[in-house]
Amino acid sequence: MQLARVVGDVVTTIKDPALTGIALLVIQPIASSGEAVGRSLVAVDSIGAGVGETVFFVRGKEASFPFYPPEVPADAGIVGIVDHWTVAPAAAAANDEDRGERTGALGAPRAMKKD
């Protein structure tokens, strides 16, 4: 999985019927430093993520697992909203520049929306 920021959404009228009623969000993958890396994607969302939130998403057929059945034709899906993440400098420093502890604080934990 990769970390990403939700940056927008997609409105589509004509689509595969199996995608009806499923939120399609534009996400920007980010590195563990928090910087944007690579291309933005369109991901299906099963957990209620919103624009501005940091999430982690899964690629491939696994993206359709939360909707099973039916078989949703999706290859990227948001599967978690990130409260925060930590990168240990000792571990990162072996081959990188040592940048001190990086903690991605993304706001207080939210209540569970799905169970």
Add this chain to the structure above:
Amino acid sequence: MQLARVVGDVVTTIKDPALTGIALLVIQPIASSGEAVGRSLVAVDSIGAGVGETVFFVRGKEASFPFYPPEVPADAGIVGIVDHWTVAPAAAAANDEDRGERTGALGAPRAMKKD
């Protein structure tokens, strides 16, 4: 999934029998800014997209779900025609340059072709 623009089509006489009667379109992936990114692909189309339209497509075995059965040997398939998409500047600005709200207006919503 990724956004893409339909830019052409492919004519092929000799092909796997399971591809018979399926439209093969040349698509150019685009970023959320609307710019072309990466290589063009050949995708199967199950929703009636045409040259010049903006679509979103799925990669992998999922591309063959709309044709099931039979098992179509395809790894890229158009699954939606995009009416428009929005990228929120506040979300995008954290690590990018702030470019103001970008809205991809791609013409008025079309009638549903498939149901």
Add this chain to the structure above:
Amino acid sequence: MQLARVVGDVVTTIKDPALTGIALLVIQPIASSGEAVGRSLVAVDSIGAGVGETVFFVRGKEASFPFYPPEVPADAGIVGIVDHWTVAPAAAAANDEDRGERTGALGAPRAMKKD
């Protein structure tokens, strides 16, 4: 799928038994402009493609569909021989340089080898 040119073949004595009798071709992916892009691959061939021909191929488990059963351990397979393809300049020009209509004429359509 992607367009590619068949540029060679691979001879192998020791291999997975499920690959016995299957042609292994070296292919070079090409862009819709006809230029080589990215790395060459080794692909299985179920339609009788030969060196010098332009084909389109599929990646992933889908490459083994034409041989099912048995389960062939392949991740790239030629599934069509391309007669020609067209890229519309109006569609391509939005974010690219306008290069006029590009048509990839690859010889006259051939008779169907497989049915």
Add this chain to the structure above:
Amino acid sequence: MQLARVVGDVVTTIKDPALTGIALLVIQPIASSGEAVGRSLVAVDSIGAGVGETVFFVRGKEASFPFYPPEVPADAGIVGIVDHWTVAPAAAAANDEDRGERTGALGAPRAMKKD
């Protein structure tokens, strides 16, 4: 699979229910020379890896095999902790610069945690 170093972890409250109780680690892929290559990922861990350890991980649906059932929506999973690896200079030297034998010594073998 690829070699990687475990560099951090991810805390998430809202997530797909199938991910409940599964450790989510931030890993940095490394080359056989030990240098970081490419983007960091979030991987599920079924073998008890910790920050600072060198592991190898698998991409794709295979990442969820150790948890089956249920179907975990994951596309990267740690499947082994690396004791050490060896790259033979004679083999590497054909097209690379000859760098002498490189051995990645990562500490003494540990006791098996899982059986």
Add this chain to the structure above:
Amino acid sequence: MQLARVVGDVVTTIKDPALTGIALLVIQPIASSGEAVGRSLVAVDSIGAGVGETVFFVRGKEASFPFYPPEVPADAGIVGIVDHWTVAPAAAAANDEDRGERTGALGAPRAMKKD
């Protein structure tokens, strides 16, 4: 599939039980010119390849087919040892520089180890 050279191996004590007894080799993908391209990988081996040999390998779930059952969590597997390969200059020259016939002679064919 891609061509690769076997350059090393990986020793691991703690791993997913389904990987027990399976050889883990470090491979370096090579282009059809014989040059190293891209990152080295860790691949499972079902055909008895050794350091210094040129092989071709498969990515994805297909890598685990030779071990089925059980379900091995692997995403790269060596499926053939290459005797030699040929790239035809006429085919390669259309968009490349013409380099004359390139033949990758990798020693005489070996006896089949597996049947």
